[in-house]
Amino acid sequence: MSDLLTLGEYQAIAADLDLPRTAFIDGKFRAGSGAKFATINPATGDDLVEISGCNSDDVDFAVGKAREAFDQGGWSKMHPSDRKDVLIRLCKLMTRNRRELAVMESLDSGKPILDCETIDVPETIHCIKWHAEAVDKIYDQTAPTGDDSISMIVREPIGVVGAVLPWNFPLMMLAWKIGPALAAGCSVIVKPAEQTSLTALRVAELAHEAGVPRGVLQVLPGDGPSVGEPLGMHMDVDMVSFTGSTETGKRFLRYAADSNLKKIVLECGGKNPAVVFHDAENLDHVAEHVVNAAFWNAGQNCSATSRLIVHATVKAPLLKRIEARLRDWKVGDPLDPGNRIGALIDAEHCNKVRSFLNKKDMGDGPFVSPVIYEVGADDSKAKDEIFGPVLSVIEVATNNEAIAVANQTEYGLAASVFTANTRRAIRAARDIRAGTVTVNCYGEGDISTPFGGYKQSGFGGRDNGVHAHDQFTELKTIWIDLTDPSEGDNVG
Ligand SMILES: NC(=O)C1=CN([C@@H]2O[C@H](COP(=O)(O)OP(=O)(O)OC[C@H]3O[C@@H](n4cnc5c(N)ncnc54)[C@H](O)[C@@H]3O)[C@@H](O)[C@H]2O)C=CC1
Numbered sequence: 001m002s003d004l005l006t007l008g009e010y011q012a013i014a015a016d017l018d019l020p021r022t023a024f025i026d027g028k029f030r031a032g033s034g035a036k037f038a039t040i041n042p043a044t045g046d047d048l049v050e051i052s053g054c055n056s057d058d059v060d061f062a063v064g065k066a067r068e069a070f071d072q073g074g075w076s077k078m079h080p081s082d083r084k085d086v087l088i089r090l091c092k093l094m095t096r097n098r099r100e101l102a103v104m105e106s107l108d109s110g111k112p113i114l115d116c117e118t119i120d121v122p123e124t125i126h127c128i129k130w131h132a133e134a135v136d137k138i139y140d141q142t143a144p145t146g147d148d149s150i151s152m153i154v155r156e157p158i159g160v161v162g163a164v165l166p167w168n169f170p171l172m173m174l175a176w177k178i179g180p181a182l183a184a185g186c187s188v189i190v191k192p193a194e195q196t197s198l199t200a201l202r203v204a205e206l207a208h209e210a211g212v213p214r215g216v217l218q219v220l221p222g223d224g225p226s227v228g229e230p231l232g233m234h235m236d237v238d239m240v241s242f243t244g245s246t247e248t249g250k251r252f253l254r255y256a257a258d259s260n261l262k263k264i265v266l267e268c269g270g271k272n273p274a275v276v277f278h279d280a281e282n283l284d285h286v287a288e289h290v291v292n293a294a295f296w297n298a299g300q301n302c303s304a305t306s307r308l309i310v311h312a313t314v315k316a317p318l319l320k321r322i323e324a325r326l327r328d329w330k331v332g333d334p335l336d337p338g339n340r341i342g343a344l345i346d347a348e349h350c351n352k353v354r355s356f357l358n359k360k361d362m363g364d365g366p367f368v369s370p371v372i373y374e375v376g377a378d379d380s381k382a383k384d385e386i387f388g389p390v391l392s393v394i395e396v397a398t399n400n401e402a403i404a405v406a407n408q409t410e411y412g413l414a415a416s417v418f419t420a421n422t423r424r425a426i427r428a429a430r431d432i433r434a435g436t437v438t439v440n441c442y443g444e445g446d447i448s449t450p451f452g453g454y455k456q457s458g459f460g461g462r463d464n465g466v467h468a469h470d471q472f473t474e475l476k477t478i479w480i481d482l483t484d485p486s487e488g489d490n491v492g
Pocket residue numbers: 164165166167168191192193194222223224225227228229232243244245246248249251267268269270301302349352385386387
């Protein structure tokens with residue numbers, strides 16, 4: 001924190017940035033064949049830079065280069081320790097350029113510079129480093145097939161991977177995909193969200209400088225229909241790892257079915273509950289976690305706590321503490337390190353978020369202040385993914401009701417429970433259908449724990465942990481017959 005600069009210093013860095021303008025294909029920046037589009041600073045509405053977008057011709061070309069690189073084996077068959085070294089070099093380059101990356105991320109996404117400096121950039125580097133360091137420590141297996149054979153179960157990189165990213169954590173979601181995919185030896189084509197292409201392009205350039213061979217990491221900016229769909233439909237893409245809305249995630253399942261049955265891994269939306277039981281200890285601690293969980297990144301987070309399910313006996317004191325803490329959450333210029341909430345991503349998203357707000361809370365422009373509404377469990381605010389700084393509070397009378405309401409959603413990404421009773425905590429963690437349940441805290445786990453969703457929050461795998469590494473590989477059985485055909489003759 002003490003390492004943060006002043007607003008003026010961040011503005012000076014922003015004014016000096018050399019922003020990427022084209023795709024990164026086959027080891028260099030090159031203009032795409034699609035429509036040009038402006039990437040906009042969400043906080044000001046100004047164009048940051050015009051980017052030459054890609055289309056299906058560029059996707060074909062990049063997939064060809066990715067396949068060529070994969071088949072040549074310069075990366076896919078490189079010794080895992082050498083791949084590790086290259087990726088660690090990338091992490092060093094990112095660390096050296098961390099300030100530039102943080103400011104670029106903040107400008108392009110509207111995220112507070114405080115978060116970019118202390119969370120997004122360091123976590124991105126940590127993620128790539130973790131997967132790099134893991135990859136030369138993972139062993140293959142043999143199966144118990146008996147004395148007459150030996151059966152090796154080996155993992156091989158899956159091949160050419162499409163990584164389709166959202167705008168809410170442009171760098172971190174890039175790392176969640178490319179960290180394990182590159183470490184495993186895959187060739188990766190990244191499609192950043194059209195709102196936030198800049199940092200992915202810069203990281204691809206740094207990866208090339210670190211020694212990632214041509215064609216192994218390519219970034220194709222453009223919108224969903226121009227780049228995402230051709231990637232999803234491509235006959236020579238082996239896998240797509242997607243993070244974004246459930247609706248678009250479902251499209252990728254259709255693309256796979258209509259093309260080559262590529263593997264699809266989806267990390268989608270959430271309507272995540274924090275359940276506070278009557279015996280929750282230390283309501284100040286609970287309030288701190290709930291505020292962070294609900295309003296970090298302005299609630300534009302798939303795992304944001306958007307439903308506070310609270311026992312009637314503790315509701316009033318807890319809400320009082322939450323409101324008190326929220327006074328420290330200043331909203332405004334993302335480059336001002338004093339602000340905790342920046343700008344929402346774009347006008348379309350602002351309109352969506354405002355459609356859930358009461359008139360008096362609406363305001364205008366790209367900044368939306370946190371709001372808390374007490375609602376019934378069937379209210380649209382308690383059911384729909386708002387993806388903004390809106391916390392819906394639902395009062396319950398019993399523990400069973402709390403769990404029933406927590407599960408009353410089509411999503412199942414994350415949940416947290418607060419109680420002093422260990423048995424109740426574990427029972428609740430088991431009964432809530434979500435991929436991550438935290439007890440007496442809010443969090444997404446860390447790089448070592450798998451992250452993904454039940455129900456319509458996810459499909460096909462998990463980000464993070466060695467589980468992420470596994471999903472970018474194929475399992476192969478190599479069965480070797482050990483019987484000696486000449487054994488009966490006892491010769492040789
Ligand atoms: N991680 C999450 O859970 C996220 C959830 N969302 C939710 O989705 C809502 C809409 O946001 P969007 O940016 O529109 O999300 P989206 O899911 O449409 O976009 C995510 C990615 O998919 C791509 N994409 C969009 N349409 C596509 C298509 N037809 N074929 C292939 N790729 C396509 C986008 O270009 C982007 O790279 C948000 O309001 C929020 O509720 C948005 C971003 C992240």
